[in-house]
Amino acid sequence: MNETQSKTQASFSIPKKTSSSAERGKMPPQAIDLEEAVLGAMMIDKKGLNETIEILQEDFFYRPQHQKIFKAIATLFNESEPIDLLTVSNQLRKNGDYDSIGGNYYLVGLTQKVASSAHIEFHARVIQEKYVLRKLIEISSSIIDKAYDETTDIFELLDESESEIFKITDGSLKSEYKDSKSLVYQAIEQIKAMSEKEGLSGVPSGFRDVDKITSGFHPSDLVILAARPGMGKTAFVLSMAKNITVDYKIPVAVFSLEMSSIQLITRLIVGETGIDNEKIKKGNLTDAEWKQLYTKVKNLENAPLFIDDTPALNVFDLRAKCRRLVSQHGVKMIIIDYLQLMTTKDKSSGNREQEISTISRSLKAIAKELEVPVIALSQLSRAVETRGGSKRPLLSDLRESGAIEQDADIVSFIYRPEYYKIPTWDDEEQSPTEGQAELIIAKHRNGALENIRLRFIAEQAKFMDLSESTSFSSGPMELQSSMNNDDFELPNINPLDSFGIDDFSNDDDNEVPF
The missing domain is CATH 1.10.860.10 (DNAb Helicase; Chain A)
Known part of the structure; x- marks a missing residue:
């Protein structure tokens, strides 16, 4: 080896040793x-x-x-x-x-x-x-x-x-245990908060009777909302998300694995404005309806609602996204539409039931880690369709895995007898089922079981309290009679571009009303 080669090798080896020594010589941060x-x-x-x-x-x-x-x-x-x-x-x-x-x-x-x-x-x-x-x-x-x-x-x-x-x-560098004194103090503070919030200790749904039973959805809860296609699962959680973000100003994240984000926001616009869905899809609105739209849509513009429409989302990506949303935007509720469309990174087993079990456990772990309620939609098996009688869903109808029932703190179903051409409820009053739905709380780890009647407006894909009026105080007809057309000028836009109508051309969603 000549002198030049030796110098060259030395020039490469010296920085490496120096860097390593410098790393070993550094003192950890301290005060x-x-x-x-x-x-x-x-x-x-x-x-x-x-x-x-x-x-x-x-x-x-x-x-x-x-x-x-x-x-x-x-x-x-x-x-x-x-x-x-x-x-x-x-x-x-x-x-x-x-x-x-x-x-x-x-x-x-x-x-x-x-x-x-x-x-x-x-x-x-x-x-x-x-x-x-x-x-x-x-x-x-x-x-x-x-x-x-x-x-x-x-x-x-x-x-x-x-x-x-x-x-x-997240600032959550806490000890792994809590002593009784601190836990009692926290429980008392929670009871005080409930009295100040009219019995709500968790995130409210915006539905009066639902909140009476649940006292709101609590941190660390995994809530399963299941139904057959066409019952209105997506419509229900969107109505709930609107109530939480618009009325209560509480940040909510929605992960939509089935529908695009523009489709979801358009559903919210339909429900918020009260304008018929078909008119909005076609952009065929009167001047009064346009003004109604621009007035009402401002509530949604300012709502702390975050929508992610990544398809085939796996639980690892979901956990990462949720952490960022909670830490950066203070999200207090996570909604997933829907569970069976999620995946895990390990698909080698080919056992779908085990995969769903893994997803279910992971959702519960996310709820506990981030201390937020996770609402996950789920499909039901076809056994509901073949069953006689009222066709009310049962816990055994949960599709593909019994682990969903085991992991969930609340399991609820949406049931609309009108969908099955059943004209009256199976109660003593035999009241008509038209425009009504039932939220069935079939499992409630920390509360009572109950069947709650709700109003369902199909043309707006919207759920409301049964006693709530479906009329709008400043609806299109009222605006038409009181509006001065000289004071209102439509913006120069293409209605189809405004609402992404092209996204609906190939929409195969089987849920009402899209």
Whole structure:
């Protein structure tokens, strides 16, 4: 080997060694002086304690002795004991940590390094930020190691990585358990919230009788809404999404695996304006109806509604999308239309029932992880059609998997006897079924079972409370009589372009009314 070759090889090897040494020589992000100041302030000032105890956790501290001291302070706080130099010292002795932290000499030194609790909350936030940086480094290192391992499943790595990072970005770096005291406090706060919200402790559906039974849809709930084609599953959840986003201003995400986003928003426009669906599809509107449309559609424009129409969405992509929607837009409910159109990444087994079971469990896991209710639509088997009598669906009719029933907190069905040419309800009054539907709550893990009557307006694909009027206070006819045509000029647009009518030309959706 000649001298030139040796120099060339040396020039390539030296940077690699230098980089590696630099990485090993870096100190993890930390703020030791602020840790000392915060712990000292917590022991001398009750105000400082109250401002930081909810921000900090044991793992947030870099030094092990600081973790032990904070653990002792947190134990005293949870037991409603006074917190000062002596009580903390005694608690450390009980925990067996007194000698390892340096005894009273170290504790006294902490209290002497701070004069008051001024700016203690700011200091606590800095300690939290340093911990987050250390966690990011830890997670990144783990990702790098696993990425170099050729046996690693790429989808599992992506899901695991995003899950860990979401915990940080969501600010949910919490302990894995909660003590009884904190849980009782949360339960009491929830009861107070229910009294202030007229009995609603979860996300309201906007249907009065439904909310009476459910008290709203609660975080971590998986709610299955099932029906045969043509019953109006999509119409029901869209009516509910409109109620939640327009009337309550609560952010909702809709994942539509069957219909395009423009079709869904057009359905919402039909329901919101009260204009006949056929007229909107054809763009054949009078001047009064155009004004009605532009007036009513503003409510939808400002609604916190997010629609994703990705077809054949798999559970891994769904989980990633939901995390972003919750963290970036504060979404409080997730709707999926519908469950049987979802997929998993592993299709090798060929067993559809196992695949649906996996999807069902994953949806429940998403609801628990993000602490939002997940509403998933589901198909029913054809056994309903062949059955005699009223043809009301049963839990056994859930299609392809019994795991759906097992995982769900609420299982409900939509039943419209009018669809089966049944003219009257099977009750004592024998009331007519025309324009009516029944929401059957067949499983309710935390409440009662009930059959709830609702009004269904087929030409608008809309559900309403049975007692609610179907007339519009400022409908097209009223506007026509009171409108001055000189004051209203139609914008120069093509109606077909406005509502994506081309999307309907090949629409094979078998649900009413499209």
